[in-house]
Amino acid sequence: MALENWLEKIRERAKSALSKPALYGLDVDISEYLKPVSGESKLDTERVSEVGVDLSAKAYYTQVDQAYFRYLSKIPGVEVKRIEEFIEENPDEAREYVWKLIDPAMDKYTAIATLKGLGGYFVRVKENTRIEDPIMTCLFMSIGGLQAPHNIAIIEKGADVTIYTGCTIAPESFGLHVGITEYYVEDEATLRYIMVHSWNRVSHVRPRTAVWIKPGGKYISYYVSIGRVKTLQTYPVIYLEKNAYTYTASILLGLENSILDVGGLAYLLGEGSAAEIISRSLGKDFSRITTRARIVGKSGKGHIDCRGLLLSENSVIETIPELLAETPNVILTHEASIGKIAEDEINYLISRGFTREEAVGIIIRGFISLDIKGIPERVKKHIETIERITAEKAL
Amino acid sequence: MVISPKHIFYEVSAVKLVVEIVLKVRDLSVAISGRVIIRNNNVFVERNSVVFLLGPNGSGKSTFLKAIIGYPGVEVISGNIVFEGEDITGKPMEYRVSKGLTLAHQTPPKLTGVRMRQLLEALCKKTGCDPIEIASVLEIKHLLDREFGKGFSGGELKRAEIAMLLAQKPKLPLIDEPDSGVDVDSIEIIASAIKKLISETPYKSTIIVTHSAQISKYIKPTLTCIMVSGEIKFCGGPELLSEVFIHGFRELVRENKREG
Ligand SMILES: Nc1ncnc2c1ncn2[C@@H]1O[C@H](COP(=O)(O)OP(=O)(O)OP(=O)(O)O)[C@@H](O)[C@H]1O
Ligand SMILES: [Mg+2]
Numbered sequence: 001m002a003l004e005n006w007l008e009k010i011r012e013r014a015k016s017a018l019s020k021p022a023l024y025g026l027d028v029d030i031s032e033y034l035k036p037v038s039g040e041s042k043l044d045t046e047r048v049s050e051v052g053v054d055l056s057a058k059a060y061y062t063q064v065d066q067a068y069f070r071y072l073s074k075i076p077g078v079e080v081k082r083i084e085e086f087i088e089e090n091p092d093e094a095r096e097y098v099w100k101l102i103d104p105a106m107d108k109y110t111a112i113a114t115l116k117g118l119g120g121y122f123v124r125v126k127e128n129t130r131i132e133d134p135i136m137t138c139l140f141m142s143i144g145g146l147q148a149p150h151n152i153a154i155i156e157k158g159a160d161v162t163i164y165t166g167c168t169i170a171p172e173s174f175g176l177h178v179g180i181t182e183y184y185v186e187d188e189a190t191l192r193y194i195m196v197h198s199w200n201r202v203s204h205v206r207p208r209t210a211v212w213i214k215p216g217g218k219y220i221s222y223y224v225s226i227g228r229v230k231t232l233q234t235y236p237v238i239y240l241e242k243n244a245y246t247y248t249a250s251i252l253l254g255l256e257n258s259i260l261d262v263g264g265l266a267y268l269l270g271e272g273s274a275a276e277i278i279s280r281s282l283g284k285d286f287s288r289i290t291t292r293a294r295i296v297g298k299s300g301k302g303h304i305d306c307r308g309l310l311l312s313e314n315s316v317i318e319t320i321p322e323l324l325a326e327t328p329n330v331i332l333t334h335e336a337s338i339g340k341i342a343e344d345e346i347n348y349l350i351s352r353g354f355t356r357e358e359a360v361g362i363i364i365r366g367f368i369s370l371d372i373k374g375i376p377e378r379v380k381k382h383i384e385t386i387e388r389i390t391a392e393k394a395l
Numbered sequence: 396m397v398i399s400p401k402h403i404f405y406e407v408s409a410v411k412l413v414v415e416i417v418l419k420v421r422d423l424s425v426a427i428s429g430r431v432i433i434r435n436n437n438v439f440v441e442r443n444s445v446v447f448l449l450g451p452n453g454s455g456k457s458t459f460l461k462a463i464i465g466y467p468g469v470e471v472i473s474g475n476i477v478f479e480g481e482d483i484t485g486k487p488m489e490y491r492v493s494k495g496l497t498l499a500h501q502t503p504p505k506l507t508g509v510r511m512r513q514l515l516e517a518l519c520k521k522t523g524c525d526p527i528e529i530a531s532v533l534e535i536k537h538l539l540d541r542e543f544g545k546g547f548s549g550g551e552l553k554r555a556e557i558a559m560l561l562a563q564k565p566k567l568p569l570i571d572e573p574d575s576g577v578d579v580d581s582i583e584i585i586a587s588a589i590k591k592l593i594s595e596t597p598y599k600s601t602i603i604v605t606h607s608a609q610i611s612k613y614i615k616p617t618l619t620c621i622m623v624s625g626e627i628k629f630c631g632g633p634e635l636l637s638e639v640f641i642h643g644f645r646e647l648v649r650e651n652k653r654e655g
Contacts, residue, residue: 344504345506347466347467348500350492351488351497351498351500352518352559353492353521353522353563353565354517355489358517362517365508366506366507366508367507367508368508
């Protein structure tokens with residue numbers, strides 16, 4: 001009964017926001033996506049492997065549309081289940097984690113996710129469990145319509161883990177994807193989060209993410225959007241307690257008429273906390289990319305580094321770094337640059353025997369390659385693959 | 396003596412070897428952004444010849460090498476460049492490099508995010524070489540995982556550049572100031588790498604731009620040319636080198652004029 005009450009309250013709250021536009025990004029008419037869609041939800045394994053998802057992983061969660069769910073964990077200390085299962089089995093605990101960091105009434109996308117969303121993973125990594133191979137999660141849209149999973153991960157004290165998420169869609173499906181993600185990184189724990197998005201030219205994407213990092217915890221996120229997309233807007237929020245650390249990187253490839261608006265907000269709450277928000281945008285064709293980054297600090301240090309590379313005459317890149325220091329105990333810096341590939345770098349590589357196309361490929365690959373510290377070898381391999389694919393697609 | 400056809404073959408190719416000219420630069424004048432930088436230059440590079448090009452700062456040595464390789468922005472306004480018998484004057488750099496020319500830059504650009512290892516591996520994949528071996532020849536294994544050119548010391552940059560050339564396996568390397576800002580021990584390393592580079596080319600020839608006598612301790616020029624104000628004033632044997640370092644360019648040019 002208590003559970004029903006709690007959920008009902010959340011739903012009521014969400015209803016009030018059904019027509020509330022998001023703070024950023026293009027306002028999309030979501031009523032289109034509330035209509036039921038027909039068709040059979042099927043997993044396209046080939047498309048899924050294009051976003052790097054390894055379905056043979058020892059711990060995984062797969063969801064197609066809002067209809068097909070498969071998940072498993074063979075790793076001791078790692079629990080993977082469907083969010084509904086978690087809520088039903090542990091209602092009291094669930095209230096501490098579900099819709100805690102994200103307000104269901106934040107905007108119409110969180111509202112629709114609250115009211116119509118289904119599925120999403122619950123991952124719990126037990127205290128001091130350390131695993132190198134990523135926990136694989138895959139969100140695939142086959143028939144389109146709405147996909148709004150709610151994901152929760154709790155990384156307990158001292159645990160060290162990587163979650164890999166690949167999200168993609170069938171080529172011509174009209175889809176609205178609103179992934180709600182709330183991550184909890186406990187004391188001295190490390191969570192690495194790799195997310196690869198490859199949507200299509202008719203899809204709208206509005207992920208809503210928030211992360212709480214307890215003292216000494218680390219959250220490293222690596223986000224890549226490599227496909228076409230009609231509009232994509234996201235603005236993850238990260239809270240850092242004492243000595244917590246976050247590094248978030250967004251690699252954005254703007255293709256055709258895609259409109260991307262990707263941000264990040266870090267709150268440096270505790271002494272010794274540190275945040276780095278990095279973005280690399282590649283503008284092709286007629287794409288428009290906006291990167292926003294904001295660090296609000298009470299203590300510790302923060303740095304924003306946003307770079308854009310225009311690869312076409314018609315693409316537009318905008319970057320908006322914001323720093324807010326609330327006390328003298330914080331050091332905040334930012335650097336940003338937007339331009340095109342330096343001709344002398346291309347010429348240099350041509351003089352080394354590369355073709356012009358190869359030269360551009362090498363420079364783009366260099367532009368998106370980041371020196372992320374403390375990445376296990378196996379995770380590094382995934383990132384290298386993503387870099388290679390991104391550079392190829394950018395050509 | 397009975398001359399067998401085999402003999403004739405050897406005789407003929409031996410003669411050819413002696414006279415073959417790999418690169419002919421004739422009456423070359425070059426402009427950058429409409430300003431004439433070098434004028435009426437003639438240089439022939441034969442097989443087995445190491446040409447040293449000396450001259451004061453700003454005299455046009457780098458521009459000369461860039462014109463030969465066809466660097467964009469370096470515009471030939473008269474004359475021509477013939478490599479292996481083919482007139483390449485109007486050809487793009489990409490083509491000339493594919494034919495076997497290459498240039499070691501005086502100051503290569505920094506390549507953000509591009510690791511030295513990645514570049515060497517990509518080149519070695521094309522030419523068949525071992526990046527680690529090349530890095531050890533130049534003693535730069537510690538640079539392999541660094542971004543190319545970023546934070547390299549002056550000497551490291553020179554070594555890195557020669558390593559690139561080794562991996563590239565050119566037919567005729569043009570080398571711009573491999574020894575500037577390089578300490579005595581490093582010069583020995585760079586010089587032996589250049590020797591290796593030359594020995595691996597089919598023609599065993601090169602043009603080296605230099606300001607120092609240091610490198611000639613290890614690599615003997617067969618021809619030394621002096622460029623002043625965009626013109627190669629004269630060329631001579633190895634004795635020219637020591638004269639340059641005793642008298643300086645200006646006096647040398649004056650004397651040479653007097654002598655006719
Ligand atoms: N891109 C350019 N734009 C304008 N002027 C240029 C350009 N490149 C070269 N120059 C000019 O051409 C002249 C010759 O330059 P170059 O670099 O060829 O000289 P150098 O003989 O190699 O000199 P150094 O010994 O200092 O390397 C100089 O006056 C230089 O300023
Ligand atoms: Mg020069």
